[in-house]
Amino acid sequence: MASVGSKPKRKKAKHSVSLSDLKTLGQQLLSSRAHVNNLPTLLSYVSPTSPPPYALESLLSLHSFFAPLLPSLPPSSSSSKPSPLNLQDDPDFIYRTWLRSKFDQFVDSLIDLAVSPDSDETLKEIVLDTIMEFVKTGNNGRFHSSIYHRFLHTVVHSAESVDFLTDLLVSNYFKYIDVRYFTYISLEKFARTLEAKVITDVDADSQDDSHSRARSVLSDLRVYCSCRMESFILNIHYIISRIPHVVGLDEKSDCELWSGPGNGSKELSENSKVEDKKLQREKHKNNVFSAASIAKKIKLKFTKAWISFLRLQLPLDVYKEVLVSLHHAVIPNLSNPIMLCDFLTRSYDIGGVVSVMALSSLFVLMTQYGLEYPNFYEKLYALLAPSIFMAKHRAKFFQLLDSCLKSPLLPAYLAAAFAKKLSRLSLSVPPSGALVIIALIHNLLRRHPSINCLVHREDDDETTKCNSKAEGDSETGLDMSSRKQGMDWFNNEESNPIKCNAMRSSLWEIDTLRHHYCPPVSRFVLSLENDLTVRAKTTEITVKDFSSGSYTTIFGDEIRRRVKQVPLAFYKVTPASLFTDSDFPGWTFKYDDGKEKNDGSEIKNQ
Known part of the structure; x- marks a missing residue:
C-alpha cells in the first residue's frame, strides 16, 4: 500500500489513458458541464514530461474550454480583494473561483512547457501562441499584463537556453506596440530586482560571520548565485536588444496593438447597419488613440528599462556588446540621453578596448547633446598606443x-x-x-x-x-x-x-x-x-x-x-655570401664548413 500523503506516479496514469481516450475526455468537457471533472485529468498532461501528442491534445481542449469563460471568471485570488460575504456561499461563485484556480494552473503549466528544454520546437510555438492569446483576451479585451509578466519572468530566470522562444516572441509579437510597452515595464522590474540582490550581497559581505566554515559555505553559494545572475543578465540583454526601435512613432501613427481597448461590453445592433459602421468607426478611433498614447509613454519606459539594465554588474562580453550598439540603438531613443554620462565616463576611464568602444557614444553626447567633459582630450591622448592599431574596433576609433x-x-x-x-x-x-x-x-x-x-x-x-x-x-x-x-x-x-x-x-x-x-x-x-x-x-x-x-x-x-x-635581381655568378665585400669595405665574412662560430672570429677587421 502507498503511504499516506504520497503522490501517485504520473507516468503510470498516463499509460492508462490512450490518445483517443484523452481526445474523448476533451470533447466531453466541451460538450457538457457535467464532465467538468475531466479538467484536472487534462491539466495533468500539460507538462514537459508528457509526450508531445498528449500535451498538444490536452492543450487544444483546455484552450477551447477556457477561452469563452475568461470574461466571466473572477480575478485571481492572489491579486483580488476578499469577496463579499454574500457571495462566498454562492455555488456559482464557488464554481467560477475554482475554474479560475484551474486556469491559473493551466497558464503556469503552459509557461513551464514553453521554457522546458525537453519540449519540441513545434509545441513551443503553439504554446507561445496560446499564452499570448490569453494575454490578449484574458482581461476583458485589454492587455493581461499579469500573465505576460509571469511568462517573461520565467523566460528571464530560466537556467536553460531560451533563444528559440525569444526569437519567436521577437518575430511574431514585438511588432505590436503594447507588447513592447509591457516588455519594457517587466524588464525594468527584473533589472531592479537583480540590482537589489547585488546590494544585499554586498551588505552580507560586510557583516560576514567569523567562522571559516560558514564563510566557505557562503562563498560557494555566492559564486553559484553570481553565475545564475550572469545568466539572467544575458537573457535580459538578449530580449531588450531585440525590441524594435520606437523612432518614428508620433500621434498620427496608426500603431498596431495586440490587444483591443476593452470594448467587450458594447454589442452590435443586429437591425441597423448604420450603427454598425458608426461603432466600427469609433472603435478604430479608440485604437489609434490608444496607440498614440502608448507611443508617448513608450520612450519613457524604454529609458527606464535601459538605465536599470546598465546599473547592473554586466559581464564583460555583454558590456562590450552594449557599448558597440549604444550610440545608434539606445541614445537616439532615450528621453534624456545625458543620463548615460556617468556610465560612459566610467567606461571611458577604464582604458584599453573598453575606452575605445565607449568613445562613440561619448562623442555623440558631446557633439549632439552638449555634454561637457573637461578631460576628454587627455583621455583620448592616453589611448594612443601601438595596441590600438591591432584592436577589433580600430576603424571606428580612427x-x-x-x-x-x-x-x-x-x-x-x-x-x-x-x-x-x-x-x-x-x-x-x-x-x-x-x-x-x-x-x-x-x-x-x-x-x-x-x-x-x-x-x-x-x-x-x-x-x-x-x-x-x-x-x-x-x-x-x-x-x-x-x-x-x-x-x-x-x-x-x-x-x-x-x-x-x-x-x-x-x-x-x-x-x-x-x-x-x-x-x-x-x-x-x-x-x-x-x-x-x-x-x-x-x-x-x-x-x-x-x-x-x-x-x-x-x-x-x-x-x-x-x-x-x-x-629584378640578376646575378652573373651565384652569390656565395649574403653581403659582398664592397658593401662593407674593410670587413671580411668567412664561414667554416658552413657553421657559424659564436666567438666572433669569423668576422675580422682588416
Missing part, C-alpha cells in the same frame, strides 16, 4: 579620432601633441597603421596651420623660446646650449599633452617613412608632398579609406596593381 580633432578651436599645443604622438607611433605600428597615421597627420596640418612648423625645424634658440611661451611650459628660459645637437624635445612617456613638449619638436618620423620597407607607405608619403601652408591647394583625406586596413588589404591592393617596370 574615424572618431579624426572627427574629434577637426574643430578649429582646438589649441595648437593639443594639435601638435596628437600629431607628434601619432608620428612617433608610425615607427612601431604595422604598415596599415602607418597609412592611417599619415592621413591623420595630413589632416591635422591642413586644419591647423599653426603647427606647420613641425614639418621642418632648425635648432634655433629664439624660435624654441617663442614656442615655449606659446605652450606655457615652465622651461621657457632654458638655454638650448645645454641640450645635445639634434635632440628631440618630445617626451613620449608623458601622458599629459600639455607637458609633452610637442611644439618644440618636429615630425622627423614621417620623413623616415619615405624609406619604409612597405611600398604603399613610402608612395603615400611621397604623394602628399604639397604646400600645406595654403590649404586651398590641398584637400582632406578620408580616414575611412585607410582605417580598416591590414596586411591582407595591402597585399590585395598590391597584387591588383598594374606595374609597368618590375625590379
Whole structure:
C-alpha cells in the first residue's frame, strides 16, 4: 500500500489513458458541464514530461474550454480583494473561483512547457501562441499584463537556453506596440530586482560571520548565485536588444496593438447597419488613440528599462556588446540621453578596448547633446598606443579620432601633441597603421596651420623660446646650449599633452617613412608632398579609406596593381655570401664548413 500523503506516479496514469481516450475526455468537457471533472485529468498532461501528442491534445481542449469563460471568471485570488460575504456561499461563485484556480494552473503549466528544454520546437510555438492569446483576451479585451509578466519572468530566470522562444516572441509579437510597452515595464522590474540582490550581497559581505566554515559555505553559494545572475543578465540583454526601435512613432501613427481597448461590453445592433459602421468607426478611433498614447509613454519606459539594465554588474562580453550598439540603438531613443554620462565616463576611464568602444557614444553626447567633459582630450591622448592599431574596433576609433580633432578651436599645443604622438607611433605600428597615421597627420596640418612648423625645424634658440611661451611650459628660459645637437624635445612617456613638449619638436618620423620597407607607405608619403601652408591647394583625406586596413588589404591592393617596370635581381655568378665585400669595405665574412662560430672570429677587421 502507498503511504499516506504520497503522490501517485504520473507516468503510470498516463499509460492508462490512450490518445483517443484523452481526445474523448476533451470533447466531453466541451460538450457538457457535467464532465467538468475531466479538467484536472487534462491539466495533468500539460507538462514537459508528457509526450508531445498528449500535451498538444490536452492543450487544444483546455484552450477551447477556457477561452469563452475568461470574461466571466473572477480575478485571481492572489491579486483580488476578499469577496463579499454574500457571495462566498454562492455555488456559482464557488464554481467560477475554482475554474479560475484551474486556469491559473493551466497558464503556469503552459509557461513551464514553453521554457522546458525537453519540449519540441513545434509545441513551443503553439504554446507561445496560446499564452499570448490569453494575454490578449484574458482581461476583458485589454492587455493581461499579469500573465505576460509571469511568462517573461520565467523566460528571464530560466537556467536553460531560451533563444528559440525569444526569437519567436521577437518575430511574431514585438511588432505590436503594447507588447513592447509591457516588455519594457517587466524588464525594468527584473533589472531592479537583480540590482537589489547585488546590494544585499554586498551588505552580507560586510557583516560576514567569523567562522571559516560558514564563510566557505557562503562563498560557494555566492559564486553559484553570481553565475545564475550572469545568466539572467544575458537573457535580459538578449530580449531588450531585440525590441524594435520606437523612432518614428508620433500621434498620427496608426500603431498596431495586440490587444483591443476593452470594448467587450458594447454589442452590435443586429437591425441597423448604420450603427454598425458608426461603432466600427469609433472603435478604430479608440485604437489609434490608444496607440498614440502608448507611443508617448513608450520612450519613457524604454529609458527606464535601459538605465536599470546598465546599473547592473554586466559581464564583460555583454558590456562590450552594449557599448558597440549604444550610440545608434539606445541614445537616439532615450528621453534624456545625458543620463548615460556617468556610465560612459566610467567606461571611458577604464582604458584599453573598453575606452575605445565607449568613445562613440561619448562623442555623440558631446557633439549632439552638449555634454561637457573637461578631460576628454587627455583621455583620448592616453589611448594612443601601438595596441590600438591591432584592436577589433580600430576603424571606428580612427574615424572618431579624426572627427574629434577637426574643430578649429582646438589649441595648437593639443594639435601638435596628437600629431607628434601619432608620428612617433608610425615607427612601431604595422604598415596599415602607418597609412592611417599619415592621413591623420595630413589632416591635422591642413586644419591647423599653426603647427606647420613641425614639418621642418632648425635648432634655433629664439624660435624654441617663442614656442615655449606659446605652450606655457615652465622651461621657457632654458638655454638650448645645454641640450645635445639634434635632440628631440618630445617626451613620449608623458601622458599629459600639455607637458609633452610637442611644439618644440618636429615630425622627423614621417620623413623616415619615405624609406619604409612597405611600398604603399613610402608612395603615400611621397604623394602628399604639397604646400600645406595654403590649404586651398590641398584637400582632406578620408580616414575611412585607410582605417580598416591590414596586411591582407595591402597585399590585395598590391597584387591588383598594374606595374609597368618590375625590379629584378640578376646575378652573373651565384652569390656565395649574403653581403659582398664592397658593401662593407674593410670587413671580411668567412664561414667554416658552413657553421657559424659564436666567438666572433669569423668576422675580422682588416
